[in-house]
Amino acid sequence: xxxxxxxxxxxxxxxxxxxxxxxxVRLTRQHSEADERHQEMFSLWHTISHAxxxxxxxxxxxxxxxxxxxNRLCTLQHGLSEDYKSPNVLRDRIINxxxxxxxxxxxxxxxASSVEAVCAELRNSIDTFTRITEN
Numbered sequence: 863x864x865x866x867x868x869x870x871x872x873x874x875x876x877x878x879x880x881x882x883x884x885x886x887v888r889l890t891r892q893h894s895e896a897d898e899r900h901q902e903m904f905s906l907w908h909t910i911s912h913a914x915x916x917x918x919x920x921x922x923x924x925x926x927x928x929x930x931x932x933n934r935l936c937t938l939q940h941g942l943s944e945d946y947k948s949p950n951v952l953r954d955r956i957i958n959x960x961x962x963x964x965x966x967x968x969x970x971x972x973x974a975s976s977v978e979a980v981c982a983e984l985r986n987s988i989d990t991f992t993r994i995t996e997n
Contacts, residue, residue: 868894903941907955910934913962924965925988931959932981953977960984965991 864872871893876886915927915934922930939952957973957980960966969987974980 864890868897900941900943903938907935907938907942907946910938910959911962912960912966916963924963924992925985928960928984928988932956935959949977953980956980956984963988967991 868890872886872890875893876889881889910931912928912931915931916924919927919930935952935955939947939955945951953973953976956977957970961970965988966984967987968990969980969983974983
């Protein structure tokens with residue numbers, strides 16, 4: 863039995879289309895799996911953080927974990943709805959993902975207005991903090 867958005871999809875898009883049973887099953891399954899994948903990506907988008915990257919990649923440097931974070935966020939953004947595909951949304955997500963990392967504090971206090979500039983400031987902040995604490 864169909865429920866939720868899959869049920870709505872079936873009635874809104876497939877009923878009365880003279881499709882074979884196999885085609886109905888294929889299209890319904892395709893829609894359902896796409897919706898599940900979107901929800902998974904949406905959840906990851908909101909839970910990924912630089913602090914988690916550092917914890918999960920203990921063999922890597924903080925700056926390497928930052929680069930992994932940026933690549934992952936860019937990849938996830940491609941799978942989200944159009945509402946989440948603007949550069950400003952990515953910029954804000956990067957800033958929020960780095961809030962709990964002390965090495966990023968200097969860049970987060972007054973973040974730049976573009977994705978590229980925010981990333982450059984965060985890299986500089988991490989590098990400066992690391993250099994100062996190593997001496």
